Amino acid sequence: MLTITxxxxxxxxxxxxxxxxxxxxxxxxxxxxxxxxxxxxxxxxFLWSFVLLDLPVFASxxxxxxxxxSEIETRTAFYVFPLPxxxxxxxxxxxxxxxxxxxxxxxxxxxxxGFVFYSIFHGIIIQAYxxxxxxxxxxxxxxxxxxxxxxxxxxxxxxxxxxxxxxxxLIFNAYTxxxxxxxxxxxxxxxxxxxxxxxxVYLNLSTGFGNSSASPxxxxxxxxxxxxxxxxxxxxxxxxxxxxxFERKEVK
Amino acid sequence: xxxxxITDLTKNFGKIKALSSFxxxxxxxxxxxxxxxxGAGKTTxxxxxxxxxxxxxxxxxxxxxxxxxxxxxxxxxxxxLVEQPEFYPYLTGRExxxxxxxxxxxxxSRIKDEMEYLVELLSMSDYxxxxxxxxxxxxxxxVCLGVALVMKPEILILDEPTFGLDxxxxxxxxxxxxxxxxxxxxxxxxxxxLISEAKEVSDRIIIVDRGRKIYDTTNEDNRNIxxxxxxxxxDKNLNLxxxxxxxxxxxxxxxxxxxxxxxxxxxxxxxLLVNAGLKIKWIEPYNDIEAKYLxxxxx
Numbered sequence: 001m002l003t004i005t006x007x008x009x010x011x012x013x014x015x016x017x018x019x020x021x022x023x024x025x026x027x028x029x030x031x032x033x034x035x036x037x038x039x040x041x042x043x044x045x046f047l048w049s050f051v052l053l054d055l056p057v058f059a060s061x062x063x064x065x066x067x068x069x070s071e072i073e074t075r076t077a078f079y080v081f082p083l084p085x086x087x088x089x090x091x092x093x094x095x096x097x098x099x100x101x102x103x104x105x106x107x108x109x110x111x112x113x114g115f116v117f118y119s120i121f122h123g124i125i126i127q128a129y130x131x132x133x134x135x136x137x138x139x140x141x142x143x144x145x146x147x148x149x150x151x152x153x154x155x156x157x158x159x160x161x162x163x164x165x166x167x168x169x170l171i172f173n174a175y176t177x178x179x180x181x182x183x184x185x186x187x188x189x190x191x192x193x194x195x196x197x198x199x200x201v202y203l204n205l206s207t208g209f210g211n212s213s214a215s216p217x218x219x220x221x222x223x224x225x226x227x228x229x230x231x232x233x234x235x236x237x238x239x240x241x242x243x244x245x246f247e248r249k250e251v252k
Numbered sequence: 253x254x255x256x257x258i259t260d261l262t263k264n265f266g267k268i269k270a271l272s273s274f275x276x277x278x279x280x281x282x283x284x285x286x287x288x289x290x291g292a293g294k295t296t297x298x299x300x301x302x303x304x305x306x307x308x309x310x311x312x313x314x315x316x317x318x319x320x321x322x323x324x325x326x327x328x329x330x331x332x333l334v335e336q337p338e339f340y341p342y343l344t345g346r347e348x349x350x351x352x353x354x355x356x357x358x359x360x361s362r363i364k365d366e367m368e369y370l371v372e373l374l375s376m377s378d379y380x381x382x383x384x385x386x387x388x389x390x391x392x393x394x395v396c397l398g399v400a401l402v403m404k405p406e407i408l409i410l411d412e413p414t415f416g417l418d419x420x421x422x423x424x425x426x427x428x429x430x431x432x433x434x435x436x437x438x439x440x441x442x443x444x445x446l447i448s449e450a451k452e453v454s455d456r457i458i459i460v461d462r463g464r465k466i467y468d469t470t471n472e473d474n475r476n477i478x479x480x481x482x483x484x485x486x487d488k489n490l491n492l493x494x495x496x497x498x499x500x501x502x503x504x505x506x507x508x509x510x511x512x513x514x515x516x517x518x519x520x521x522x523x524l525l526v527n528a529g530l531k532i533k534w535i536e537p538y539n540d541i542e543a544k545y546l547x548x549x550x551x
Binding site: 075076078084085086248251 | 299
């Protein structure tokens with residue numbers, strides 16, 4: 001996971017340093033926005049943050065998906081379950097461990113982003129950068145919680161891995177497209193849609209099928225709050241579900 | 253005094269009834285063996301005792317505490333080895349046992365003492381500081397026993413404790429269980445496939461089949477029965493049950509069972525039988541458990 005993060009960081013650093021002066025020709029549809037002060041910085045921030053919508057998902061699946069299912073699959077449950085440890089402590093310890101390691105890996109990318117910004121623009125868009133960082137951390141908490149919920153359902157790691165990917169990248173996206181095309185509504189309550197706030201704090205772009213919009217500025221406070229609330233709900237509901245399932249988990 | 257009480261325990265896995273209205277009470281320190289064929293419900297019973305599975309109905313209580321209601325308190329009294337667990341491969345055997353001691357509330361000095369005692373007891377000094385990912389099955393089994401025995405639990409639950417061990421290791425574990433049994437300070441509840449093992453280490457033997465208890469006997473009873481093979485067929489005119497101290501059951505033309513009463517010795521019993529006119533060819537302890545097992549369990 002660390003290798004992937006470093007690789008993606010290197011690729012985007014290369015892109016940023018080489019193509020920063022060619023942004024207007026690369027994005028002709030935004031031509032009018034380039035006169036807006038700070039737009040290039042915002043667009044670069046948006047492009048870097050695009051990766052932050054997927055990288056935490058891979059990291060959390062890598063670190064979180066096998067957390068519970070592996071206890072059953074590798075039979076370590078027979079060592080841990082008969083010990084007098086409350087199961088909620090086991091689950092929450094593993095959860096915070098998975099969140100911590102995911103944050104550490106993703107922070108490498110975010111810090112590289114900050115360094116590149118500072119080198120190119122001799123400064124970073126302080127507010128947007130830190131808000132995006134905070135939202136990424138919140139997103140990590142919520143996606144890891146979701147992977148834990150799925151991990152408690154299954155007794156095999158493979159099923160847990162596949163289910164998270166299917167749910168996040170297939171079902172959530174399919175539902176978003178259907179809702180967008182048929183009802184012209186982007187379901188903000190899906191985690192993948194609320195996570196877009198990580199990039200939209202730089203540029204409030206919406207590229208849906210039904211209603212696309214563009215703004216040379218970042219998303220407003222109400223947008224940030226509503227997306228954060230959705231992510232918080234995912235954390236609470238997923239962890240509560242995982243705790244209930246884990247408390248009743250049996251090893252047959 | 254340690255106590256295990258299982259009341260009407262039923263466990264279903266879908267349509268399969270793994271345990272059916274199982275009752276068991278152990279209210280004094282003794283070694284109880286659960287014997288039964290594969291799929292009889294032995295391990296399911298031990299899993300219910302250690303909170304690995306939850307009962308479908310009925311209850312399991314340890315020292316008066318219902319396991320499903322208050323597992324943390326109940327499991328404080330229990331050391332267990334169930335279903336040959338695996339360990340986290342990046343931890344050493346020492347760390348695995350120390351963790352178990354820590355969650356049972358041991359202080360640092362107590363953990364150190366316990367580790368010294370267990371490493372010596374289970375002959376683990378050669379590999380205890382190695383990562384468990386490099387262990388053989390036998391080494392893992394010894395670490396499992398270390399986890400079960402750490403902090404000297406009042407109740408020891410062992411699921412096939414000699415599994416994966418070489419003959420020397422098997423004997424060491426049997427001797428260990430026997431020593432613990434003779435200390436009379438803990439309940440040892442173990443499952444095994446081996447009748448000889450159960451007879452060697454147990455005070456009480458329970459045979460289970462298809463989730464039911466079908467035979468429950470003290471091991472002591474069986475030591476009072478001898479199987480005697482005779483040199484010639486039994487003379488039907490002999491009055492073999494004239495003596496109150498030895499009762500006879502005819503097994504076949506040339507074999508009888510002699511059960512001793514009133515605490516008489518084997519030699520006294522044999523003298524009485526010879527005086528009654530029997531010509532004895534061969535004597536062996538009667539394996540009542542084996543006979544009962546073969547007679548009662550499903551094939």
